[in-house]
Amino acid sequence: MTDVQKEESQKTVVSFVFGLLIGGLLVWAFMGGDKDDKKPMDEKKEDTAATSTEDGKKADDAAAETPVTTLPMGDGKVVVNDKKAGREVVLAEVSYPIEEGWIGVREYNDGKLGYINGVIRFSKAGGVVPTAIPLVTPTVAGREYAVMMYTSGGDKSFNSATDKQLDTVFTTFRAE
Secondary structure, three states, rough: OOOOHHHHHHHHHHHHHHHHHHHHHHHHHHOOOOOOOOOOOOHHHOOOOOOOOOOOOOEEOOOOEOOOOOEOOOOEEEEOOOOOOOOEEEOEEEEEEOOEEEEEEEEEOEEEEEEEEEEEEEOOOOOEEEEEEEOOOOOOOOOOOEEEEEEEOOOOOOOOOOOOEEEOEEEEOOOO
């Protein structure tokens, strides 16, 4: 190996190591926790999930919840006022027929339910009252969707095999 090749190899190695150090510092700077944040990661995890498959594979943990502690109970009523196409469905008014479970959005074509596009957990005992349903894929203007509810298997993770869908379509809407 010639002196020029050795020198080029050394420059390459030094540049690589320097890049790793800079990259590590940037990741640490942007991903590092707040000094005042003492909660472990498990306690920070929200009880939400979104899915686009029938088998309930978790695809997204984004959610919109409020600190309201009283779950409105009733016969099961859902009103969706904001029907704009987007990545969430805002719940204007909801009364839940069960104390714990999931509320979700499914595609609705010609009176038939399609894929589950997103779900979020609700719980009377846990004080979990969602205000919106996060979606895996945005709703599309002109397409119809149905809002459904599911029982909870108790593990705070949505799975369409164990969290059974209630027989009622609580509301349908056409995205604008």
